[in-house]
Amino acid sequence: MTPDTSGSDVETLLGRSFSLPIPVRSRDDIDRRVESAIASHTERRARQVRGFRFPTPARRLLLGVAAAALLTGTVAAGGTIFSRLIGGAPLMENVWDRATEIDQSSTDAGYTIHLERAAADREHVWVIVSVTAASGTEASTGRMRVIDANGVVIRPGTCAGTGDVFQGVSAALCGCNVPAGITPHGPYTLEVTSVTTDAGEIETPGHWTFTFDVPLTAPFNPGPASATVRPDAP
Amino acid sequence: MELTQRIAEPLALADAPLDDRLAAEARTDPKAFAPLYERHVERVYRYLRARGANEDGAAELAALTFERALSHIDRYRPGGSGFGPWLLRIARNAFVDAGRRRGNRSLDLDEVTGLAAPGRSPEETAIGAEERRRILSFVAQLPDVQRDALALRFAGGLSSREIAPVIGKSEAATKKLLTRSLATLKEAMRNDA
Numbered sequence: 001m002t003p004d005t006s007g008s009d010v011e012t013l014l015g016r017s018f019s020l021p022i023p024v025r026s027r028d029d030i031d032r033r034v035e036s037a038i039a040s041h042t043e044r045r046a047r048q049v050r051g052f053r054f055p056t057p058a059r060r061l062l063l064g065v066a067a068a069a070l071l072t073g074t075v076a077a078g079g080t081i082f083s084r085l086i087g088g089a090p091l092m093e094n095v096w097d098r099a100t101e102i103d104q105s106s107t108d109a110g111y112t113i114h115l116e117r118a119a120a121d122r123e124h125v126w127v128i129v130s131v132t133a134a135s136g137t138e139a140s141t142g143r144m145r146v147i148d149a150n151g152v153v154i155r156p157g158t159c160a161g162t163g164d165v166f167q168g169v170s171a172a173l174c175g176c177n178v179p180a181g182i183t184p185h186g187p188y189t190l191e192v193t194s195v196t197t198d199a200g201e202i203e204t205p206g207h208w209t210f211t212f213d214v215p216l217t218a219p220f221n222p223g224p225a226s227a228t229v230r231p232d233a234p
Numbered sequence: 235m236e237l238t239q240r241i242a243e244p245l246a247l248a249d250a251p252l253d254d255r256l257a258a259e260a261r262t263d264p265k266a267f268a269p270l271y272e273r274h275v276e277r278v279y280r281y282l283r284a285r286g287a288n289e290d291g292a293a294e295l296a297a298l299t300f301e302r303a304l305s306h307i308d309r310y311r312p313g314g315s316g317f318g319p320w321l322l323r324i325a326r327n328a329f330v331d332a333g334r335r336r337g338n339r340s341l342d343l344d345e346v347t348g349l350a351a352p353g354r355s356p357e358e359t360a361i362g363a364e365e366r367r368r369i370l371s372f373v374a375q376l377p378d379v380q381r382d383a384l385a386l387r388f389a390g391g392l393s394s395r396e397i398a399p400v401i402g403k404s405e406a407a408t409k410k411l412l413t414r415s416l417a418t419l420k421e422a423m424r425n426d427a
Contacts, residue, residue, distance in 0.1 A: 010369070010416055010419050010420050010423060011388070011416065013365055013366070013369050014369060014373070014384060014387075014388040014419075015388050016362065016365075016366065017365075017366040017369055017370055017388075018280055018283070018284045018385065018388045018389035019280065019389075020279075020280055020283045020284075022275070022276060022279045022293075023289055026279070026289055026290070026292070026293035027275075027293075029293045029294075029297065030275060030279070030293050030296050030297045030300070033297035033298075033300070033301060034267075034268075034271050034297060034300045034301070034304075037300065037301045037304050037305075038264045038265060038267055038268060038304065041264035041267075041304055041305075042263075042264045042265060045262070045263070045264055
């Protein structure tokens with residue numbers, strides 16, 4: 001049978017041929033990148049609006065709540081970026097307070113990454129990292145992953161900036177999602193393979209590795225949504 | 235060749251004002267960018283796949299597109315050709331830049347046609363895959379500008395008026411370009427039958 005190749009049929013065929021769904025893995029990758037960009041811009045915007053410099057660690061960490069709210073995507077599996085962004089979030093101060101101090105540094109490609117603290121529960125491994133550039137440029141961690149003692153790769157969700165947590169250095173809280181059905185076991189290896197500058201537009205490859213061990217804690221509770229709109233909290 | 239053939243225009247984006255509102259809001263509150271992303275991510279991904287990017291490449295370039303769009307949201311002008319065309323122009327530039335760095339790729343037919351359409355029987359899927367393979371093989375033989383216009387239309391969902399500023403042509407020239415492309419495809423399909 002001769003196929004009908006009228007104009008409209010060709011158009012229908014083209015429409016069908018180009019209607020490719022986004023594979024789940026690809027969608028997750030894109031979601032993470034965009035969430036991270038939004039978090040970065042939110043933090044930057046908050047700084048511009050408030051012109052803030054946090055005088056005390058407590059204030060800085062509370063300020064971090066707004067940015068850390070973007071981590072909701074790593075807490076609530078599923079849903080759209082939109083729904084995740086407006087949901088609750090783990091409080092940065094809770095993560096900080098219950099995290100274990102690691103205090104390790106690694107330098108490569110002109111950037112020093114400092115692993116400040118880390119924590120783990122059954123769903124996440126949390127790392128708090130800061131980046132300093134030899135050039136003085138503001139930088140953030142780019143690609144990273146955590147590997148547990150059994151070789152399980154724990155990929156990050158969104159990293160959210162928290163203001164200048166440590167000696168004027170911008171730090172970020174990153175929540176890495178433990179695969180379903182897995183209980184993470186330490187010691188853990190944090191591998192960072194790039195840093196970004198210029199709001200994530202420029203990516204510089206490198207290799208920064210940290211080994212740390214932290215006890216498994218109870219899950220971190222999401223904070224109230226209202227916390228996301230309290231940048232002037234004491 | 236039926237150069238006067240009328241091409242069915244997709245409906246103009248009914249929600250363009252909403253896009254403009256969200257884009258304006260995103261200038262001061264980046265979180266307003268999230269719904270914009272949700273609304274347009276599929277068309278951007280499809281466009282990049284239609285241009286020949288593989289799954290990983292399309293995901294990478296789609297992410298890059300939205301990162302750039304957010305970074306330059308101040309440059310978006312509401313009331314112009316629309317947020318979708320603006321976004322696809324960024325995606326197009328990202329694809330062209332990537333092509334320059336890595337060498338241009340042709341359509342990955344095996345990947346494209348290997349995807350089963352949801353809700354279809356294996357037989358229907360096989361027939362559909364063969365049809366897709368055929369037409370995409372003809373699309374791959376078109377000049378780049380025609381492939382681009384077809385991708386913007388059928389993957390990006392843009393009208394001729396919206397495609398024109400993206401590819402830097404007038405609306406009339408864009409309509410002619412699309413008409414010619416479709417006529418060429420139709421002819422090729424008929425000869426191949």
